[in-house]
Amino acid sequence: MPFLNSLPFLTQMNNIDDAAHIIQMALTPVFMLSGIGTLINIFNTRLARVSDHLDNVNRLLAAPPTEQDHHYSYDTPQRLKTRQKRLTRRIVVLDLAIILNGLGGAMTCGAAIALFVGSLGDATTSLWLLALFGTALGCTVAALLAFLADTLLSWHGLRHEGQVSLLTALLRSKASHAKQHH
Numbered sequence: 001m002p003f004l005n006s007l008p009f010l011t012q013m014n015n016i017d018d019a020a021h022i023i024q025m026a027l028t029p030v031f032m033l034s035g036i037g038t039l040i041n042i043f044n045t046r047l048a049r050v051s052d053h054l055d056n057v058n059r060l061l062a063a064p065p066t067e068q069d070h071h072y073s074y075d076t077p078q079r080l081k082t083r084q085k086r087l088t089r090r091i092v093v094l095d096l097a098i099i100l101n102g103l104g105g106a107m108t109c110g111a112a113i114a115l116f117v118g119s120l121g122d123a124t125t126s127l128w129l130l131a132l133f134g135t136a137l138g139c140t141v142a143a144l145l146a147f148l149a150d151t152l153l154s155w156h157g158l159r160h161e162g163q164v165s166l167l168t169a170l171l172r173s174k175a176s177h178a179k180q181h182h
Contacts, residue, residue: 029112029133036105036140040098043147047094050150054087090153097146104139107132 061080111133 025115029108029115029136032108032136032140033105036101036108036136039140039143039147040101040105043094043098043101043143046147046150047091047098050087050090050094054084054091057084057087086153086156090150093146093150093153097143097150100139100143100146104136104143107136107139111136 057080060075061077061084065077111129114129114132
């Protein structure tokens, strides 16, 4: 088959090891894309939950306060506004994580294209391959750091709200105890 021998990438493959190496290099971006897709799914799920919490807080803030809301209420307007700010920050951080991960996926695809073009025999594509795959890794690491920031914001909020709810429960208990003795 003289036609096959004229293809540049086939003339460079001297043995099975060369072919196996090309296949191995081609699979690396596929695994990275799979991981990036999974991360984007996780980030989107988390974003949806945070958005739902923010909608709930906005509904509570928009509702007119009742007489009962003024006595030892956990969801005071001040606490709701603090929670609203924190949830808004979390949405921004999660948006950033999704954008960075999307860029990482695009760079991974670019790296895969450069890999295939490079396997055709163009030596200059190795620089593109390294730049694209390196950028993909950098974007993925930055997305994970943004996700870590969201996690820390979430933990801080839960810890703060846990302390506030414990204090509220103690105040309610004391008020109830005081009413019983009067």
